[in-house]
Each structure stands twice: as C-alpha cells, then as structure tokens.
Amino acid sequence: MHNVPPAASPVRIDPGAATASLSSATGGPLASGAAFAVYRLGRSSFHAAVVRRVEGDVVVIAERTEPIGGAEFDGLLLAYLSGRHPDAGVRLWSRIADPAEAADRQLRARLLEKITRAREELSERDFTVITLPEADIKMPLTREEFESRVGELVESTADVMEETLAEAGVHPAELAGLLMAGGAARTPLAATTLRRRFGVEPVLAAPNAKVLLAEAAPVATRELPFVDEQEAPLRRRGQGRAVVLAAALLVVVGAGAAFGSQLGDGDSAGDDVAADESTAAAATSETLAAASAEPAEPASEEAGATPSESPTPDETELGPEEPVEDEASSESDPTTESAPTGSVPNVVGMSTAEAHQAVEDAGFAGVEQTGEQRGVFDWSHEDCEIIDQSPAPGATRALSETVSVTFSYSGEASDCDV
Numbered sequence: 001m002h003n004v005p006p007a008a009s010p011v012r013i014d015p016g017a018a019t020a021s022l023s024s025a026t027g028g029p030l031a032s033g034a035a036f037a038v039y040r041l042g043r044s045s046f047h048a049a050v051v052r053r054v055e056g057d058v059v060v061i062a063e064r065t066e067p068i069g070g071a072e073f074d075g076l077l078l079a080y081l082s083g084r085h086p087d088a089g090v091r092l093w094s095r096i097a098d099p100a101e102a103a104d105r106q107l108r109a110r111l112l113e114k115i116t117r118a119r120e121e122l123s124e125r126d127f128t129v130i131t132l133p134e135a136d137i138k139m140p141l142t143r144e145e146f147e148s149r150v151g152e153l154v155e156s157t158a159d160v161m162e163e164t165l166a167e168a169g170v171h172p173a174e175l176a177g178l179l180m181a182g183g184a185a186r187t188p189l190a191a192t193t194l195r196r197r198f199g200v201e202p203v204l205a206a207p208n209a210k211v212l213l214a215e216a217a218p219v220a221t222r223e224l225p226f227v228d229e230q231e232a233p234l235r236r237r238g239q240g241r242a243v244v245l246a247a248a249l250l251v252v253v254g255a256g257a258a259f260g261s262q263l264g265d266g267d268s269a270g271d272d273v274a275a276d277e278s279t280a281a282a283a284t285s286e287t288l289a290a291a292s293a294e295p296a297e298p299a300s301e302e303a304g305a306t307p308s309e310s311p312t313p314d315e316t317e318l319g320p321e322e323p324v325e326d327e328a329s330s331e332s333d334p335t336t337e338s339a340p341t342g343s344v345p346n347v348v349g350m351s352t353a354e355a356h357q358a359v360e361d362a363g364f365a366g367v368e369q370t371g372e373q374r375g376v377f378d379w380s381h382e383d384c385e386i387i388d389q390s391p392a393p394g395a396t397r398a399l400s401e402t403v404s405v406t407f408s409y410s411g412e413a414s415d416c417d418v
Contacts, residue, residue: 013038013049014213015058021205022179030058034176035168039161039202040211041190042182044069047212048161050168062168064160068153070119070184076149077115077141081130085139092135105411107134122146123186147189154189158197165198172198181205339398346393352384352407352416363399370406371413381408384416 018038023029030036035052049063082093099105114130121128122143130139165172178200180191186204194202205211345362347355356367374381381387388406391397407416 011045011212013040013047013051013060013063014211015049015051015060017209017213018049018051018179018181018211019053019058021181021209021211022177022203024209025179025203025205026177030176032056035061035170035174036177036179037161037165037170037175037198037200038179038181038211039157039185039190039194040181041157041185042069043184044071046157046160048157048164050164050170052168052170061170062164064164064167066157066160068157069182070116072153073119073146073150073184074112074115076153077119077146078112080145080149081115081139081141085137092137099411102411102415107132110134119146119187120183123188143188147187150187151189154187154193157190158193161194162197172200175200178202179205179211181209181211183207339400341396342399344389344391344393344395344397344403347386347389347403347405348393350386351382352386352405353418355386355389355403355405355407356418359403364397364403365400366402367418368402368404369416369418370404371409371416372406373413374408374410383409383411 019030019036022036030053032053032055035050038047038049038051040047040049044067046066046068047063048065049060051058052061078096082097086093095104096108096111099108111130111132114132118128118130118141122141126143128141130141131137132139165175175198178194178198180186180194180202181204184190186207191202191204194200340363342363344364345358347358350358352367352369355369359367372387385408386405387408390404391401409416
C-alpha cells in the first residue's frame, strides 16, 4: 500500500493575534487566568473560540468552525432579489440562474459583485441601491430587509458560540471580552445578537486584523480543501450546507419568493480561501487514501502469482554452475526495476491549468480530466478547481502513467480545457 501524506490541518484561531486584537480594542492587557471569546465571521467560514491566558501564555481551550459566511448571505440576497423584482424579466433571472453562455456568466458574476458591495454599504447605512446597467435595472435594499433574511444564520453562529463556551467550561459572565473579527461580523445584527444572547458588549477587531493561524500545506498545493477551506479549500470541508442552500435558492428563484439581506466582509481573498480549502482537506483525505489503496491490491496479487507460474525449469536442468540462464535473468530483472518512477503531486485545490503544470513538472505523462458540474448557487468550489485525483498524492507510480483528476465547474466544462 502506498503512503498517503496527511491532510493539511484546518485553519484555526491564532490565540496570540486574537489577544493582541482584543487588547488593542479594549485598551488593556488580558489578565492572568482570564478568558475571552472570539467570534470570527468571514466570507465563507465561521470560527468560534475561547482563549485563556495561562502562566504567561495564551491558549485556545475550545474552538468550533462552521461553513457560514458572507458568501451564503449573498446567495440569500440573490434569491430574494429575483422574487422581489420580477419586473426585471424572467429572461434575465433565467440567464443568471443557469448561465449557458460566457456573457451570462459574466452577468451573474457582476450581479454577485454588486450584492457583496451592497452588504458592505449596509453595514454602515440603512439603505442602498443595487444597480445593474447591463440589464438596466435598479433594486433598492434596506438593512431591515437584509437582516430579516440572514437572521437565522446569525442565530446559528450564536448557537455555535454558546456550544464553544460550554465546551470550554466558561460562563458568559466570566468573559473578559468578546472579540468580533472578519468582514461579515461587521453587520450590526451580529453584535446585537451576541449582546442579547450573552449579555456581553462585543468589541470589533481592526478591519484588517488577522486572527486565523494557517498551518503549512504540502508543497505545490494551496491550503488543501477545501478548503478551509478553511479555507478549505477548502472544497472548499463542511460544504453540505452550501449544497443544501444551493437547492433552496433554486427553488426560491423558480417560485419568485420574497427574501431580503445585507452586509459586507472586508476580508482578504487569501484569508478565506485558506480557511475554505483547509476545511475541505479533512473531507477529501479518506477519498484520496481509498483511491491509492484500490490499485495496490491487484498489483500485489499479480506479484504473488508470478513465482508460482514461472518455475524456471531450465535452472533445474542446468544447475547452479550454468551461467547462461543466470545472465539472462540478471539482464531481464533490471529491465523491470529500472522503469523510472516518481511521487504523484498533490493537485487537489489547484486549477486545471496549474494541475497540468504540476504533473508535467513531476515528470508524468500527462493529465486526464473529468468535469463535475455544481449548482448555480453552489460556491463550495471555484470553476476549474480540482476536487479529486487518482492516484493519490504521494503515491509512487511509473512516470509513463497519467494522473486522473476531477474538476468542478458551473458553466461549460470546456472552459476548463487546457
């Protein structure tokens, strides 16, 4: 059986960075023995943690992660807008829900960009307007509409925070502070919910503060998915919620339902990509291990059958003193053993173009790729992102072999051809 390297560790809260952010926000250091909570809501992942100062050091004593974030808020807004503004035309919403052409995909991407910007504006004001010049439409949106749509998700994050506090054995009244970080955490609804649920006045970290600690990923990969995803990656791990949401949104768009939403997340793309992809690593690890185990069994059977099927009768007749057959066998053996081999690179989380380059750099014959289409509102993976491979990363194979990969796409599979 081939050795499979362990999956990248999920992205976690950095206790030192979180403590520094809390001290900066409150203007005072964390006392010895004191504990505080971290509520980090980014674009595509949520982290809840409890940090305590112990003998001059700060440590995370409990932590939970969920695939909830600003991207999911965007999906709810998109579904809401399709039902709230049917006058924009069935043709427009069908193009966005099922973008068959490049122009349709660009239109959808443009609208999602506008929605994200609207969320950011609504974290500071009560009203904004989403405009889409390409379709000649203007869609007003209020903070109240937004918060009425994402309220359930925000309550879910508070539930996770409560579970994390219980796991740490810390009562909310004992907290030295509650630090909010991540762009999506800047919606006023999040602070209001935490204040109501825990009776603690939360404080916001600086807009660019980083409180996540990303573990090193294997060479030639991004943070494995998903992954947190966090983030991987990724998949960007814990992506069942995204699939369920996608199905729900398609129903809403088709039925012309009435939703609402708001907020913005000023996280850097790298921060959340690492979180998503790292998260997806744990989910894909077993699949990769299984992929490497399956071809190993027939190989071992063939190896075991060779000696019994080849008794080499000539050796019995000639005896050990005859050098002719020995020379022949010594020449044939190295022929089999000297076939060049290499270690299969880990390409999960890469784009198809990056995967082809990585496989080529490793010396293998090439890549055989297969597409797996995802829903229009499923943002668990990027277009053309590798989500599975065979043989597994780290497996030793002849360089004459190809590496089979599966990539994700939402539009046309041919867009990912290399």
